[in-house]
Amino acid sequence: MQYEPDSLESLLLRYRPAGPSPELREDVLAAINGGSLPATTSYRWPLAAAAVWLLCCGLWFACMQLNAGTARMLAIEPILSESDRATIALLGGGKHAEQYVRIALSTHGPLPAATGSGLREINGDLR
Amino acid sequence: MAEVNTQAGGAGPQAAAAPPKARAGAALAAIYDAHAGWMYRHALMVLADHPAAEDAVQQVFAKLAAMRSEMIREPEPYLRRAIRGECYRLLGRRRRVDTSRPILEPLAPHPPDQSLRQELESALRNLPPEQREVVHLKVYEAMTFEQIGAAMEIPPNTAASRYRYAMEKLRRYMEARA
Numbered sequence: 638m639q640y641e642p643d644s645l646e647s648l649l650l651r652y653r654p655a656g657p658s659p660e661l662r663e664d665v666l667a668a669i670n671g672g673s674l675p676a677t678t679s680y681r682w683p684l685a686a687a688a689v690w691l692l693c694c695g696l697w698f699a700c701m702q703l704n705a706g707t708a709r710m711l712a713i714e715p716i717l718s719e720s721d722r723a724t725i726a727l728l729g730g731g732k733h734a735e736q737y738v739r740i741a742l743s744t745h746g747p748l749p750a751a752t753g754s755g756l757r758e759i760n761g762d763l764r
Numbered sequence: 765m766a767e768v769n770t771q772a773g774g775a776g777p778q779a780a781a782a783p784p785k786a787r788a789g790a791a792l793a794a795i796y797d798a799h800a801g802w803m804y805r806h807a808l809m810v811l812a813d814h815p816a817a818e819d820a821v822q823q824v825f826a827k828l829a830a831m832r833s834e835m836i837r838e839p840e841p842y843l844r845r846a847i848r849g850e851c852y853r854l855l856g857r858r859r860r861v862d863t864s865r866p867i868l869e870p871l872a873p874h875p876p877d878q879s880l881r882q883e884l885e886s887a888l889r890n891l892p893p894e895q896r897e898v899v900h901l902k903v904y905e906a907m908t909f910e911q912i913g914a915a916m917e918i919p920p921n922t923a924a925s926r927y928r929y930a931m932e933k934l935r936r937y938m939e940a941r942a
Contacts, residue, residue, distance in 0.1 A: 640935045649903050652868035652881060657804035661818050662796060668822070669829045670789045 717742075792829060795839055800825075802905070803847045809900035810851040810893045814865045816858060820850040844915055848897075855893055863889070887937040895930035902927050 640648075717725070721738050728734035800821060807817035824846045868885050870876040888896055894916075901907045901915060909927070913920040 640938050645931055645935055646903055651874040652870055653904055654805035654808045655867055655869045656801050665796060665822055665825045666793055669792050
């Protein structure tokens, strides 16, 4: 049997592709109304961007905390020499005397010998 | 993002007074009623498989539901691109084709001829999906080659030659069976 293109077309036109079943409509609309259809990529990338942003914020915060901790750890008070300890003793010892000597060290540099004249010199400088 | 007008689908004045979710649902139902028929037939001719065509239509409506559907102005070009994209995505992933359900149904004035339907179906299944798609758009959607080219994003000449090859293959297949 010979088929010409036109006769083939007319044969095809005796049929048509089958349509969707009524159940498909119910399924699609129920899924849309129930929100059970899978999320699409249009929602995925903003979520991914938000997750990356949160991760960056967390890392930044952790770095800041680590930095502050390290700074606290590195803020070690200078070790007092024998001469400085003698000066503290001369001033009557105690917390306030040590604080006074440390301030003097930070502003004046190495203290002169722990003598009365040396203390007078420091007092003069501090004033 | 494509814009499709759900108002064109006939959501109606009652829908305008309804809550946004119900309004979106009614709008999508209107789009489904207006377009799902041709979308499903297009998908069925590309995929030659009912479950896959159902998946394709469902996926397109899932994407549509995720969009701001009240912004959708031109449904048909968007839906045409979306259903094609979904079909070719499914073609790349599928392993088996369900041939148990017929892909063609008789049109009313013609007496049903089971053997002819089976032969035509078998010949159509024998074509590559792109050629089946051109045959579908030309024969069943009565598109010109320019329109087919625009829909398939190919030059009209390519669409015409695909159609010629497809008809030639169909003819040889049918003659061999006869």
